[in-house]
Structures are given as C-alpha cells and as structure tokens.
Amino acid sequence: MTVSSDQELMLTERANHLVRQARLAAAVFTQYSQEKVDKIVRAMTAAAIENAGKMALLAHQETRMGVTEDKILKNLVASEFLYHQIKDKRTVGITREFPDLNMVEVAEPMGVIFALAPVTNPTSTVIFKSICCAKTRNTVIFSAHLMAAESSNFAAKIMYEAALEAGAPKGFITWVDKSSRLRRTSELLMHHPEVDLIFATGGQAMVKAAYSSGKPALGVGPGNTPVYVHKSANVASAAMDIIISKTFDNGTECPSEQTLVIDREISDEIIAEFKRLGCHVCSQEEVQKISALIVDPRNGGINYKLVGQPANLIADQAGLNITTPIKMLLCPLLGELRHHPLAIEKLMPVLGYVIVDSVNEGINKALDINYAGGTGHTAGIFCEDDNVIERYSEAINAGRIIVNSPASIGGLGGVYNHLNTTLSFGCGTGGGNITTDNVGIKNLINFKRVPRRRNYVISFQTTKNIYINPGSIDHLRNLKCQSAFIITSRSASRRGHLAMVTERLPQDCHVDVFADMGPEPDFATLQRVVESMRRSKPDTVIALGGGSVLDAAKIIRLFYDYPDLKISEVAVNFLDFHHRMIEFPKDMKTQLVAIPTTSGTGSEVTPFAVLKDGHRKISLIDECMLPDIAIIDANLTRSLPADITGDTAFDALTHALEALVSTFSSDYTDGLALEALRLIFESLPETLKNPNSIVHRHKLHNAATLAGMAIANASVGVNHALAHALGARFDIPHGRANAAFLLSTIEYNAQIPSKFVSVPCYPLWIADRKYARAAQFIGLKDDLQPGESEEIGRRRLVQKLRQAIYDLAKLANQALSVAELGIPLESYMAAIPELTETAFGDMSIRTNPRYALAPEVAQLFATAYPPRERPSI
Amino acid sequence: MAEPVKERKLEKIRILGDLERGLDEVDKKLARGNTDIEFDFSACPFISVDGLEWLEEFLLRADSLKSTVTFVNVQNPVYKVFKVAHIDSLMRACGAPNQESQGLSC
Numbered sequence: 001m002t003v004s005s006d007q008e009l010m011l012t013e014r015a016n017h018l019v020r021q022a023r024l025a026a027a028v029f030t031q032y033s034q035e036k037v038d039k040i041v042r043a044m045t046a047a048a049i050e051n052a053g054k055m056a057l058l059a060h061q062e063t064r065m066g067v068t069e070d071k072i073l074k075n076l077v078a079s080e081f082l083y084h085q086i087k088d089k090r091t092v093g094i095t096r097e098f099p100d101l102n103m104v105e106v107a108e109p110m111g112v113i114f115a116l117a118p119v120t121n122p123t124s125t126v127i128f129k130s131i132c133c134a135k136t137r138n139t140v141i142f143s144a145h146l147m148a149a150e151s152s153n154f155a156a157k158i159m160y161e162a163a164l165e166a167g168a169p170k171g172f173i174t175w176v177d178k179s180s181r182l183r184r185t186s187e188l189l190m191h192h193p194e195v196d197l198i199f200a201t202g203g204q205a206m207v208k209a210a211y212s213s214g215k216p217a218l219g220v221g222p223g224n225t226p227v228y229v230h231k232s233a234n235v236a237s238a239a240m241d242i243i244i245s246k247t248f249d250n251g252t253e254c255p256s257e258q259t260l261v262i263d264r265e266i267s268d269e270i271i272a273e274f275k276r277l278g279c280h281v282c283s284q285e286e287v288q289k290i291s292a293l294i295v296d297p298r299n300g301g302i303n304y305k306l307v308g309q310p311a312n313l314i315a316d317q318a319g320l321n322i323t324t325p326i327k328m329l330l331c332p333l334l335g336e337l338r339h340h341p342l343a344i345e346k347l348m349p350v351l352g353y354v355i356v357d358s359v360n361e362g363i364n365k366a367l368d369i370n371y372a373g374g375t376g377h378t379a380g381i382f383c384e385d386d387n388v389i390e391r392y393s394e395a396i397n398a399g400r401i402i403v404n405s406p407a408s409i410g411g412l413g414g415v416y417n418h419l420n421t422t423l424s425f426g427c428g429t430g431g432g433n434i435t436t437d438n439v440g441i442k443n444l445i446n447f448k449r450v451p452r453r454r455n456y457v458i459s460f461q462t463t464k465n466i467y468i469n470p471g472s473i474d475h476l477r478n479l480k481c482q483s484a485f486i487i488t489s490r491s492a493s494r495r496g497h498l499a500m501v502t503e504r505l506p507q508d509c510h511v512d513v514f515a516d517m518g519p520e521p522d523f524a525t526l527q528r529v530v531e532s533m534r535r536s537k538p539d540t541v542i543a544l545g546g547g548s549v550l551d552a553a554k555i556i557r558l559f560y561d562y563p564d565l566k567i568s569e570v571a572v573n574f575l576d577f578h579h580r581m582i583e584f585p586k587d588m589k590t591q592l593v594a595i596p597t598t599s600g601t602g603s604e605v606t607p608f609a610v611l612k613d614g615h616r617k618i619s620l621i622d623e624c625m626l627p628d629i630a631i632i633d634a635n636l637t638r639s640l641p642a643d644i645t646g647d648t649a650f651d652a653l654t655h656a657l658e659a660l661v662s663t664f665s666s667d668y669t670d671g672l673a674l675e676a677l678r679l680i681f682e683s684l685p686e687t688l689k690n691p692n693s694i695v696h697r698h699k700l701h702n703a704a705t706l707a708g709m710a711i712a713n714a715s716v717g718v719n720h721a722l723a724h725a726l727g728a729r730f731d732i733p734h735g736r737a738n739a740a741f742l743l744s745t746i747e748y749n750a751q752i753p754s755k756f757v758s759v760p761c762y763p764l765w766i767a768d769r770k771y772a773r774a775a776q777f778i779g780l781k782d783d784l785q786p787g788e789s790e791e792i793g794r795r796r797l798v799q800k801l802r803q804a805i806y807d808l809a810k811l812a813n814q815a816l817s818v819a820e821l822g823i824p825l826e827s828y829m830a831a832i833p834e835l836t837e838t839a840f841g842d843m844s845i846r847t848n849p850r851y852a853l854a855p856e857v858a859q860l861f862a863t864a865y866p867p868r869e870r871p872s873i
Numbered sequence: 874m875a876e877p878v879k880e881r882k883l884e885k886i887r888i889l890g891d892l893e894r895g896l897d898e899v900d901k902k903l904a905r906g907n908t909d910i911e912f913d914f915s916a917c918p919f920i921s922v923d924g925l926e927w928l929e930e931f932l933l934r935a936d937s938l939k940s941t942v943t944f945v946n947v948q949n950p951v952y953k954v955f956k957v958a959h960i961d962s963l964m965r966a967c968g969a970p971n972q973e974s975q976g977l978s979c
Contacts, residue, residue, distance in 0.1 A: 023957075023958060023959060024922045024925050024926065024958055025922055026957060027925065027953075027954045027955070027956075027957035027958035027959075028920065028921055028922050028925065028954060030950070030953050030954060030957055031919050031920070031950045031951075031953075031954060111957065169921065169922050170921070170922040170923065171922060194959065
C-alpha cells in the first residue's frame, strides 16, 4: 500500500466517523420536543454571547482580516439577534396551520448537514449555523477555511459543549480538524452518501464543488452591491450609513457597498461629507494605483491578500501619500463603467462611485454593477421617493435591496430591518442558488404539508320567482315592465301562445316581438336579435317557447346587457365550476321572463344555455343566466302534439335520472329528481291517453321544471354528452337523442366503473344504489331471495328500471336506439370517431358518476345503434 | 460420542423507560450463550445515541454468538430513530429483510 493510499484510507475513515456520529445524533434528534430544542438553542445562544469577544479575537488573530470589534458584533448578531427572531418559532411538529385551507405543515428535519464556514466570517457563521441546526433538529459537520480553521473549530466546540450540556444528542456538532488534508476531507464529506444537505457559505470554488456533489445544497453567490444615492436622500445620514457599512469588518461583508451611483444634484455635497467624515477621495492617478494593487490583471479578480485590510494599509501599498488615518478610499470610476477594473466586488474599504444626471441613468448604472458579477445578491438605495425605490427594486436583480440603511449590516438582517438574520445570503438563480432568502431555519426544514380533504361547498340556485299552476300566465298582468321584447317561435305564435302573452302585458308596456326563433339557432342568429333589441331598448325579455327559445333568450339577454362580451370567452370549458377561468357579469340589467311551452327542457330554472356551433353544441353556464321569473302554466302545453310531448318528457326523464346519479348530486337535487321521475311515470301515460287533461299536463309540466332545478344544480352526465353530439351531427331533437342512449347509459353507469371519477364532492360511487332507489321510488319492487346479496337485489332493480323506461318509451312511441331514429348505419358508424371526440369534450360528461374513457364512449355510441329489446332480468 | 445439544433459551427483555445506555444484565445473559433475546420496546419512548450504539454493538456480539435478537412492539418515535439511523442490523432485528430496497425516485 502506498503512503498516499494510506492517507486516503485514513481520511475516509475520519470522514466516515464524523458522518456516523452525525447520523446517529440526527436519528436521536427526531425524538426531541419543541421545549427540549428551545432549551438547547437558548443555552447555545448564551454561550455564543458569553464567548463572542474571545471568538472574534481568535478569528482576527488567525485570519488577519477585518476588525475584532466588528467581528464581536457579527458574533452577537449571529446569536442574540438570531435568537430573538427564532425563539418563538415552531420547528417541531405542526409548524403552521391554515384553517381556511384545511391544511397544516409539519416539520421534518433534513438530517446530516455538512456546513462550510468562510474565512471572512469564521466564527459568526459557525454560531449562526449551529443554532439554526439545533432549532431545526439537524446535525452539522463543519468544515472551515484552512486559514480560519482554528477559530471556526473553536466556535464549533463552544457551541457543541453548550448544546450537549443542555441535552443535545451526542455528536450533534462535529468538525474537520485543521490539517493540510482538510480540503480533501471536505471533498469526501461533500460526496458522502450519509450527508443529506450541504450548507455552503464560502468562496465560489467551494460553493461550486458543493453544487457539483449531486446533493441538495444551499449555496451563496458572489456580490457586487450597487447603491443608488438619489437626490431626495438625506445626504449626511446616507454618508454616515455608507461609511458604517463599508468599513464594517474592513469591508469583508459581501452585501456591503461596492459602487455608489450618485445623482449630480447632491454629488458635491455627499463627497464633501465623506471627506469631512474622514474618507479619502482619490484622484484619477490614485485610482489607477489602487486598481493596479487590488485587481489581479490576469483574471480581473481582487487581490485576496488585501481582503479585510484597513484603508491606510491599502493606500500605503498602492503608493498613495496619505499620512492621516482614513476610514475608506473613494474612487471615482470615470469612463466606461462596464469596463472599469474597479467595477467589481472589493471586500475591503475601497468604494467606487459614479455621478449620474437622471433616475433613468442612475438605475442603468446600478444595473451595470449589479450584472457585473453580483446578480441576485444585494443592492442598496438612499432615497425618500417611493416611486424611485419601486422603479429601482423592479429593475435590480438582488435578493435584498436595502433602503436608507447600511447595506452590509442591513443585509445581515434583524438590526436595521426585519429581514431574517443570516450569515448566508441566497442569491437566487442570478447567483446560481435555489433561493434569494436570507437563509435560515426555514431553509433547513423539510416541510410536510398535510392537506385534509376539501370541504366541498355546493350551493343551490334556482329562478327566484316561479309561478305555477294552470292560469299562472296571468301574472304577466302585474309584470313591472315598460318595454318588453318577446322572443318566440313560429309554432308558439301559431298555437296562440304569443297572443296569450301580449294580451296580458300591462297596457302601457311597449312590445316588440321576434317570432322566428328556430330550433337550435347558431350565434349569428342570436346576434341579429340582439341588434334588433338595441333598437327597441327593452327592459324585459320574455322567452316563450321550448328549450331552444328559452336558451336563445338567455344568451340574447347576456349579449344585449353586455355588448363587449365575446362568445369565445364565455363558452370556455371547465373541469370544476369553482375553478373555472371565465368570469361572467355579476348582475343582469334586463329582466328575463321564461315561459316554457313544452314540458321537458327545464331551461326556465337552469343557468345553462346550449348553443349549436357547427357539428357540436357549446354550453354557457352561469348563475347570471338564470331567468328572473318562470311561469309554469300547463295551459300552454295543451295543444302540444303527442310526439313532442313524448320527446320532451323523455328529455325531462333523462334530466331526472342523470341529476340523480351525478357526482354533484345532493339531498336537495335527489328529492327533486326523484319526484320529477315519479311524476313523469305517473302523468306521461295519462297525458298520452288524454292529451287535453290539464291535470296530467300540469303534473308533467311540473316534472320538467323540477328536473330542471335538479340539473341546474347537479348537472347531467354522459347521456347528454352523447345526445348533444348526436343531435348536432344528425339534427336530432334533443329529447329524442337523449332517449336513444338512455338504456345504454343506465347499464353503463350502474356497473362498477373501470375508472372512478376524482372529485372531492363524490366520496363514494353509488350510481347503482341511486338507480335502485329510483326504481323503488316509482313503485318497482324486488324481494331478495334467501342467500342473495343486496347487490344482486340492486342489479335486479336497475334492470326493472330499464324495463319500465322501455315500456314507457314504447307507450310514447319513443325511439330507444339510434337505428330507430332513421340514421343509416354506414354514416353513423363512420361518424363515431367524430361523435366520440365531441362527446368526450362535452362538459356534461364531467359530472357523470363513472369516468367515461374515450373507448367506452365510442362503445356506447356503437351499442346504441341496434333496435332494442325489452331488458331482461 | 456427540455432545448433547443444549436447548436454546429465549429471553424476553422489556425495556422500561428511556434507553439511555447499555443494560449490563442483558449483556450477561447474552454472554452466557445459547440464548436468543427478544426486546420488547412497548414501554420505551426514547432512545439516546449511547442507547443506539449499545444496541448496534449488542447485535454484533449476538451475531458472533449465533444468537437471534428480535425487537418487538417498537413505538413510532423509536422506530423512526432506527429508520433515520440507517443501521441495517437494527432494522433486521425489527424483522426487515437484509437491505432496504432502492426504490425509484421520482
């Protein structure tokens, strides 16, 4: 074995030992309560405060950088200020509750953290990271900079002993001993499989190595802080803050000012103030000398030997003849700023400045500095004008933009502002990091979100005023209306309904009529009606007719009231009403009175309107579409032909059945759907037998409205999706198209779904039970035989329901298959892919109790073609 | 003549309270040989690093003595410690297969 491999083995063993200690401690730490953790954090903070001076002195002696007094302050910020911010924060168990969202966050420690400490802040970084790790129940292995390892490890030892004394797990803090092999040990640890996170604060080489390790890493980026001094600034205060900041620890803090951008109006005043307070403003010759000293001409970087050195030492080494003590060297950066050698990060009391003539120029110059190696880090502004601060913040890419305070101490957080106290400045993607945070405890916790199932609120909406019973059309006599616009069809006019309406409207009411609304009009037709309404300026729209007329009137009113609406913007599909992207107007200006003359659509009480668009139907859905008044007068259906009576009754029947099993059904809609179903089974045969029986017409009319209320709130299902597609493609009336699929879709929905629907308001698939209940509600019975399961009984009831529907359809001469609608087999089969696509995109399908997969939809189309036989039990 | 096979004994040890250090009595029982050990953790709410290290070492010794050690009724917090500690022998004593499977990450 060679010497080098012996050494490597030894280093690997050392790394394994450190990680094992940390791993066991991390495991044990998971059991700690918040109280135990807080006790440890308190003890560590007290130890850091007590030893702040000793640690600072050692750091200064070892690194020869910065100012001992400032290092003491940093140690105190990293302990006392940090403690103040985190002491009451919950980091164990439930850390946050979101009652409105029905969710909590629970903390999970990250585990073993490998942490780097930089030469510029060797003790404060260790204090900060140790306390943060304790608070978050993580364990930490420190690797210090070789030039600062003694002081860093001394700080780690103090923190560990205090923690152990307070009950922390053995091995909670460990560190890599100072040796010439420190860097290699660090590399081994970075790649060690038992290290969970690398917390890298230090030089770019180490940060890059951390990111390259393939482990999660919290890194920092390089800084180059521009500070804009706007003409509105308090000049004297700004000058003092800048001196405080730039001289803090002799400029070793990476958020500190690097180049000032000063408005010309105040430039003389602030430069004079800097001079008065003990700064030296360099001539151009001196700037060149300083550049030559502190900038490495080979790579444009700084001379690291001068990091954290006092201004007089730098001046001496640059050959400047300065005999008095000075605080910092101010260098005017003339010429092209983007090429100036001093337009870089200078971690020493050397500060560049430029003078600008406008806010625009000022922000652009600040951007030049910001983007010269400091993106994502820190920027500053001295300004009393909020608009300028906002413009600056919008433009500059920095994780922290410090306003009217020293950038360095301001960036540390907690002293001049309410930023999180940190010694690790996230720089976002601008600096190659994942966060722009002042990195702290929240970055060291795996937050587990525990969302409870949503309480799904379902509302119930219907038309506000519903007038029922035969003769209720008389309500029109009391209608508050000065100008009415009646939308109706030719047949309604022919059957005398239009006259029944006009005769009853108040004498002084101006009336205009559009009596040519055909079945399933397109949008262009509706737009023409809107145009004629604009000429007559009605305050009331009266919709008199079947579903097409009522739906058309809803859309016409919408576009009459809101002419700027676009159909393409309101007819957007959605998955969930509560989350849909479209917004409808809140209030309608024109009153809508809906008077159905058929007993099927239920449109008088629904917020839907269906519109034909080529070979498909589109739906507009919103509460604002609900009519204001519905008049349910069966006298208007007395002259309805038998075929239309049957078609529309089967539309209502489909509504009731689909609303009943819908994923959005509720006790409210179930009651309506079941009663509608019962009324249809009771009154349709009687109506067909005796078409002039107003009693039965009335029941049928009520059934349609009740079913309408049910679908208004529970919506429909796959049957409607199929019917919409078929109707649009082959011009089949809606009720007839619905009936053609009804037996198939009941059978389909009553089977255990191949795929369940994922909606929170439908926690249990119960479609088969609902159909069985419907069967019982219309008086069908089933007696379980001994040994039979309830499921078998349910299946029989579903079949009995299908039989009853079959029998009712035969009585009403309703087609129960596509073939019976007269559609040729070849053209139908050829259209199935298109029909499937249309049906699959139909919103009706979204509330079906079974997730209808595209091949299943195609299969439903295919099996609906052949004429049907009575379902067998 | 073959030596008579000694009957193996199963010792059931109920850990009462926090496991903060090694249990000498149990060490002695194991050392006597021919003994399998069952640790009942139902009354053990907490385990320290020392306790964890002792268990790991105990399992090593048991293995060399061909004794079987099993953990039963391990409470959630302690079982989580075993999980986070990533020590195979502890998990085996809890009935896990030799190595945790490397699941897909997604």
